[in-house]
Amino acid sequence: MNNKSETSKRLYVSDISCASCVETIETALKSVPGVDEAHVNFADRSVTVSGDVSADILLKAVSDSGYTASIAQDKTESERENKDLAHYKELLIKTVIAGIISLAIVAVTMLGLLPEITTFKGQISWGVVSLLALFVLTYAGGRFFTGALKSFKNHNANMDTLIAIGTGVAWVYSSFVVLFPDSVSEIARHVYFDTATLIITFINLGSALEMRARGKTSEAIKRLIGLQPKTARVQREGSEVDIPIEQVQMDDIVRVRPGEKIPVDGELVEGSSHVDESMLTGEPVPVSKKVGDEVVGGSVNKSGSFLFKATRIGKDTALSQIIDMVRKAQNAKPEIGRLADKVSAIFVPTVLIIAVFTMLAWFNFGPQPQLTYMLVTTMAVLIIACPCALGLATPISVMVGVGKAAEYGVLIRRGDALQKSGQLTTVVLDKTGTITEGKPVVTALEPTSGWSEEDLLKIAASIETNSEHPLAEAVVEASKEKNIEPSSIESFEAVSGHGVRAVYQQKTVLLGNRKLMDDNGVNLGSLMDRSEELSKMGQTVIFVSVDGEAAGFLGISDPIKTDSKEAIQRLQELGIKVVMLTGDNRATAETVAALVGVDDFIAEVLPHDKANQITRLQAKGEKVAMVGDGINDAPALAGSDVGFAIGTGTDVAIESADITLMRGSLHGVADAVSISKATLRNIKENLVGAFGYNSLAIPIAAGILFPFTGLLLNPIIAGAAMALSSVTVVTNANRLRWFKP
Amino acid sequence: MEIIINLTGLVLIAFIVWWFWIFKNRSEARVEGNLLEIVVDSGVYEPSVIHAKAGQEITLRFVRKDSNPCAEKVLFDDLEISADLPLGTPYDLTFTPEKKGEFEFTCQMAMYRGKLIVE
Numbered sequence: 001m002n003n004k005s006e007t008s009k010r011l012y013v014s015d016i017s018c019a020s021c022v023e024t025i026e027t028a029l030k031s032v033p034g035v036d037e038a039h040v041n042f043a044d045r046s047v048t049v050s051g052d053v054s055a056d057i058l059l060k061a062v063s064d065s066g067y068t069a070s071i072a073q074d075k076t077e078s079e080r081e082n083k084d085l086a087h088y089k090e091l092l093i094k095t096v097i098a099g100i101i102s103l104a105i106v107a108v109t110m111l112g113l114l115p116e117i118t119t120f121k122g123q124i125s126w127g128v129v130s131l132l133a134l135f136v137l138t139y140a141g142g143r144f145f146t147g148a149l150k151s152f153k154n155h156n157a158n159m160d161t162l163i164a165i166g167t168g169v170a171w172v173y174s175s176f177v178v179l180f181p182d183s184v185s186e187i188a189r190h191v192y193f194d195t196a197t198l199i200i201t202f203i204n205l206g207s208a209l210e211m212r213a214r215g216k217t218s219e220a221i222k223r224l225i226g227l228q229p230k231t232a233r234v235q236r237e238g239s240e241v242d243i244p245i246e247q248v249q250m251d252d253i254v255r256v257r258p259g260e261k262i263p264v265d266g267e268l269v270e271g272s273s274h275v276d277e278s279m280l281t282g283e284p285v286p287v288s289k290k291v292g293d294e295v296v297g298g299s300v301n302k303s304g305s306f307l308f309k310a311t312r313i314g315k316d317t318a319l320s321q322i323i324d325m326v327r328k329a330q331n332a333k334p335e336i337g338r339l340a341d342k343v344s345a346i347f348v349p350t351v352l353i354i355a356v357f358t359m360l361a362w363f364n365f366g367p368q369p370q371l372t373y374m375l376v377t378t379m380a381v382l383i384i385a386c387p388c389a390l391g392l393a394t395p396i397s398v399m400v401g402v403g404k405a406a407e408y409g410v411l412i413r414r415g416d417a418l419q420k421s422g423q424l425t426t427v428v429l430d431k432t433g434t435i436t437e438g439k440p441v442v443t444a445l446e447p448t449s450g451w452s453e454e455d456l457l458k459i460a461a462s463i464e465t466n467s468e469h470p471l472a473e474a475v476v477e478a479s480k481e482k483n484i485e486p487s488s489i490e491s492f493e494a495v496s497g498h499g500v501r502a503v504y505q506q507k508t509v510l511l512g513n514r515k516l517m518d519d520n521g522v523n524l525g526s527l528m529d530r531s532e533e534l535s536k537m538g539q540t541v542i543f544v545s546v547d548g549e550a551a552g553f554l555g556i557s558d559p560i561k562t563d564s565k566e567a568i569q570r571l572q573e574l575g576i577k578v579v580m581l582t583g584d585n586r587a588t589a590e591t592v593a594a595l596v597g598v599d600d601f602i603a604e605v606l607p608h609d610k611a612n613q614i615t616r617l618q619a620k621g622e623k624v625a626m627v628g629d630g631i632n633d634a635p636a637l638a639g640s641d642v643g644f645a646i647g648t649g650t651d652v653a654i655e656s657a658d659i660t661l662m663r664g665s666l667h668g669v670a671d672a673v674s675i676s677k678a679t680l681r682n683i684k685e686n687l688v689g690a691f692g693y694n695s696l697a698i699p700i701a702a703g704i705l706f707p708f709t710g711l712l713l714n715p716i717i718a719g720a721a722m723a724l725s726s727v728t729v730v731t732n733a734n735r736l737r738w739f740k741p
Numbered sequence: 742m743e744i745i746i747n748l749t750g751l752v753l754i755a756f757i758v759w760w761f762w763i764f765k766n767r768s769e770a771r772v773e774g775n776l777l778e779i780v781v782d783s784g785v786y787e788p789s790v791i792h793a794k795a796g797q798e799i800t801l802r803f804v805r806k807d808s809n810p811c812a813e814k815v816l817f818d819d820l821e822i823s824a825d826l827p828l829g830t831p832y833d834l835t836f837t838p839e840k841k842g843e844f845e846f847t848c849q850m851a852m853y854r855g856k857l858i859v860e
Contacts, residue, residue, distance in 0.1 A: 083808075083827075083828045083829070084810070084828075087808045087810075087828075090808075143783070143809070146783050147783040147784040147809075148784075149783075150782070150783035150784060150785050151783065151784045151785050152760075154768060154785045154787070154789055155760055155761055155764050156761070156784070156785055156789075156854065157761055158784045158852045158853075159852065160783075160784050210810070211810050214810055327825065328823055331814055331816055331823030331824075331825075331849070332816075332818075332821070332823065333816065333818055340851075341847070341851040344850060344851045344852060345851060345854070346762070348761075349757050349758070349761040349762060352757050353754050353757055353758070356750050356753050356754050356757070357750075357754075359750060360746075360747060360750040363743075363746055363747070363750075364743070364747070387850070387852060388811075388850065388852075390850075391811075391849070391850025391851055391852055392849075392850055395814075395849040395850065414821070415821070
């Protein structure tokens with residue numbers, strides 16, 4: 001391999017362990033001729049090297065300095081999955097073995113196959129059963145005991161504590177009965193080996209099922225990771241070679257053939273095609289790409305073959321950033337989950353205390369045999385209490401909800417945005433670029449007699465080439481489309497707020513609004529009616545006069561996105577008031593507002609005043625979302641309850657936004673709101689279920705029904721219920737996967 | 742006999758309250774240099790109380806030995822930092838705590854608990 005390139009390369013050094021290693025490696029690399037810069041990232045143990053040196057020389061330099069380097073690659077995900085799968089299998093095997101032994105113990109206990117415990121033969125036989133149970137407890141339940149002990153030493157208690165005490169007490173008491181049967185009164189002379197082993201079996205089975213279901217909750221991440229192809233076809237020394245994607249370097253020229261996935265981010269340099277970006281942006285229609293356009297790693301090339309120059313590789317690609325963002329957001333905890341966290345924190349010690357009270361209550365007020373009742377109820381209380389269901393209720397739904405949103409091109413940056421999006425009352429939409437395309441185009445050319453459309457456009461384009469106004473861009477673009485070459489002009493003078501005065505082919509040309517014409521005494525005559533008509537349709541009119549005579553006007557408009565109206569309607573159906581915010585004049589704003597059907601609009605807002613408008617709405621008690629482009633609207637986005645940055649292409653990590661919409665469509669906002677609502681509902685179901693379960697199950701296990709009905713909960717049933725409760729929570733969260741916004 | 746058993750029960754409750762809630766001396770450590778290793782095993786973080794200086798970049802190297810899926814994530818909720826911990830492979834979490842104060846870090850279900858004290 002001899003991949004020469006003048007830009008940066010990423011290496012992975014597995015054995016960087018201290019700050020001094022960083023120094024050694026950086027020095028070693030910098031001393032290699034041709035290396036301009038070497039920077040070690042201690043956190044992910046990667047080294048970024050820039051300079052005109054081949055990768056193998058760099059690898060050798062690192063190994064000469066005593067470290068092991070490889071070309072950077074991120075394979076932790078598949079590793080993790082393999083380990084998870086191994087753990088799942090291990091749990092299943094333990095469940096099966098524990099299950100078989102447990103059933104055997106249940107059989108001999110229930111069928112009375114063993115001799116009386118008071119006889120010597122009986123003691124021996126039950127002793128064997130005790131040892132078998134001990135085997136199950138240590139083999140399949142050993143982790144509960146070591147976990148309980150460790151956390152106890154740390155003044156901590158968790159689910160392991162409850163399981164370990166519950167099953168441990170059962171085994172110790174039973175073994176005591178086997179050893180000293182006569183020290184226990186006859187009616188209390190009962191053993192609980194079957195109970196202890198069955199509980200361990202159920203809990204193992206529950207863990208395995210839970211793990212399985214949990215794996216599904218991170219399907220969204222796996223799907224995103226799966227988008228990245230394994231290899232790339234790169235031009236090296238005049239020929240095209242397939243190389244692992246990790247070896248693609250900056251500025252490499254990459255070939256993509258029809259049907260292939262684009263390996264990294266870059267800029268198209270040869271050819272053209274249509275690219276399906278739906279899995280990244282949710283945009284269903286393939287996007288046309290020509291030379292100079294940006295292509296995104298992970299999207300699929302639909303038609304032509306093309307070459308592109310790699311501009312972002314490794315962890316810097318849009319896809320990697322999306323994966324990173326989704327993962328972070330999935331870990332975030334919205335406010336609603338905080339209560340459960342507080343309860344979780346004191347849950348286990350509280351249950352331990354309840355267990356002691358239960359024991360004392362049965363001892364003081366319970367019928368004979370007290371010891372048996374004490375034991376059965378205490379065990380049931382310890383086993384049935386399930387902090388897991390409570391602790392999982394929120395995060396597991398958030399994981400699925402955030403993943404679901406990502407599927408629709410909605411990237412949630414902050415955890416509380418999920419909750420707040422579900423509680424919005426008002427959505428404020430910036431007009432330009434949000435409701436409209438944000439790219440003004442010339443939609444009307446109306447010359448007066450004596451002038452042609454081409455003349456009009458040529459004059460306007462010749463003058464506007466010198467302007468930086470966004471409308472000017474539309475004029476220049478229109479002339480390019482009609483192959484009209486702008487000519488040079490003799491002079492150019494901007495008339496602030498009104499237009500431009502220029503000298504073109506020795507003639508004085510005015511280009512601007514009606515006021516500019518009126519001020520200069522230009523008679524617009526018949527142009528007036530027609531131009532007012534266009535104004536009412538939301539178009540901006542630019543008049544052109546030559547030597548004081550009207551030559552015509554151009555109508556420029558920023559087309560409304562085709563699906564804006566529908567998306568706004570969806571938001572309204574979700575019970576949200578939609579307000580449009582724009583710097584445009586009232587008339588234009590009114591027209592656009594009526595066309596897309598917003599509830600209200602605020603016109604003539606200066607850019608720096610947008611944030612104040614948000615504050616004003618919030619002061620009225622509204623929960624306000626602001627939707628904008630994320631750059632001009634940054635203060636308004638930051639000031640709103642939830643800031644949405646819309647249609648930002650590949651720049652996914654916009655600081656000021658809580659949520660980034662990959663797709664340019666407003667449907668993303670409606671999707672985000674309905675997914676958030678569904679997720680919140682799901683969390684509430686889980687929380688109600690988990691709180692309800694624990695607050696009902698624990699008193700029942702303690703025997704609260706006994707005085708009225710004579711009913712007691714079998715600890716085995718308690719074990720099964722506990723195992724089921726957390727599986728239920730995860731399964732309920734998984735229902736969100738089928739949600740369609 | 743009755744009194745003894747009831748008393749034992751009450752003492753046991755007092756002990757639970759004291760041991761889990763009142764007693765505070767958990768395994769503590771200070772970030773020396775800028776690196777500290779935290780082992781995630783058997784339901785706990787070791788050390789579980791970490792002292793660091795405000796404004797100074799630290800790297801917490803999480804070594805997860807616990808195959809329990811609960812151990813997979815570590816969240817610093819108030820700092821908006823989170824990480825997925827691979828099993829068996831050390832994971833370095835580097836960040837700069839800016840604000841002074843006590844910040845809890847927990848697993849996803851808040852059963853594994855630790856505290857970062859920024860001074």
